Amino acid sequence: MAFLSEYGLFLAKVVTLLVALLIPLLVVASTVARRGHRDTAPPEFEVVKLNDQLDDYQQQLVEATLAEGELKSHRKQRRKEEKKRAKTAVKAASKQPRPRTFVLDFDGDIKASAVASLRHEITALLRLLKPSDEVVVRLESGGGMVHSYGLAASQLNRLIEQQIPLTICVDKVAASGGYMMAAVANKIVAAPFALIGSIGVVAQLPNFNRLLRDNKVDFELYTAGEYKRTVTMFxxxxxxxxAKFQQELEQTHQLFQQFVANARPQLDVAAVATGEAWYGQQALSLGLVDQLATSDDYLVAAAAERDVYQLTTLQKRSWQEKLGVAAQQSVEQLASRWLGRATQRPPV
Structure with a gap:
């Protein structure tokens, strides 16, 4: 028992030391990243036509499977077909241009950092889009800070307000703040085993007050305002x-539910706002999503009838900013892993 007691005290000291080291590191990293972000030049976009990319994939496989004698005649025939297709496309475009689909990617962390690129991409698209066009967002996020994901959802809502069809494709996870974003869309497409939902709010933190007190370390906190600080780590x-902290969580949960109810009035929010997450097949039966398919299936089908373009933001960073962002992301990824363990589904 003495050994366990000493080991527990040692472990608590190690955790305290790590927290004490990580917090200043995160503050410094965030400061460097923010300064770099303010000084960074406007982003540049990379646009790839996915129709051409899919054709290239097909041709590579075809040529790899042809006999050597057939390859030359195949390439000659392909050039003829490409010229004919180009002429046909020019004539068709002059009469009735093909509708377009623009594809964006959002890979969300706790702070929804990808909103920095998303806002620029949506601003650029809104200057170009027509009602016949569509925007597809490939979304992956387990959620995070309420205000950060609220902003991300608001950016997507700009498309809805301009009557631009918006489709969200989820291949792995759209939970909590991720589902808040997805709910904005006209259509949600999920892979059969994507995790969907988690309409709830969670907060957890360790408290080291007893450890500090036992080691004769004082912690002093000064506030102005009755509820400026409700619970603390030290x-x-x-x-x-x-009680006040729990009340604030409940209020946030109510706002979350109302947001989803307004975005998806056909959904029985009370039945799904339990904090649970469901696999895509279950989510479809509950009304959380509208269609089961991978993003690949959805875009390949779209490319048969539309011109599909993938839009990606390219941003050059200074070495100072790269260092700050790398340090910040390392700390956030560590926090994400710990947070994820609380809601992780069992392995298959």
Whole structure:
């Protein structure tokens, strides 16, 4: 028992030391990243026509499987077909241009950092899009900070307000803040085993007050305003602070539910706003998504009838900014792993 007690004390000291080291590192990294972001030149876009990319994939496989004698005649025939197709496309475009689909990617972290690119991409598209066009966002996110994902959802809502059809494709996960974003769309397409939902709010933090007190370390916190600070990691928490913190979580949950209800009025929000996440097949039966398919299936089908373009933001960073962003992302990824363990589904 003495060994376990000493080991537990040692482990607590190590955790305290790590927290004490990580917090200043995160502050410094965030400061460097923010300064770099303010000084960074406007982003540049890379646009790839996915129709051409799919044709290239097909041709590579065809040529790889042809006998050597057939390859020359195949390439000659292909050039003829390409010329004919180009002439046909020019004539068709002059009469009735093909509708377009623009594809964006959003890979969300706790802070929804990808919104920095998303806002520029949507601003650029809104200057170009027509009602016949469509925007597809390939979304992957397990959620994070409420205000960050609220902003990301608001950026997507700009498309809805301009009556531009918006489709969200989820291959792996759109949970919590990720589902808040997805709910904005006209259509949600999910892979059969994508995790969907988690309409809830979570907050957790360790408290080291007893450890500090046992080691004769004082922690002093000064505030102005009754509820400026409700619970802390190092101070002594009380029932009043805990109750207020829980009240704030409930209020946030109510706002989340109302947001989803407004975006998807056909959904029985009360039945799904339990904090649970469901696999795509279950989510479809609950009304959380509208279609089961991978983003690949959806875009390949779209390319048969539309011109499909993938839009990506390219941003050059200074070495100072790269260092700051790398340090910040390392800390955030560590936090994401710990947060993810609380809601992780069992392995298959």
């Amino acid at each position: 101070g002594e928490n009380n029932d009043q602070g805990r």
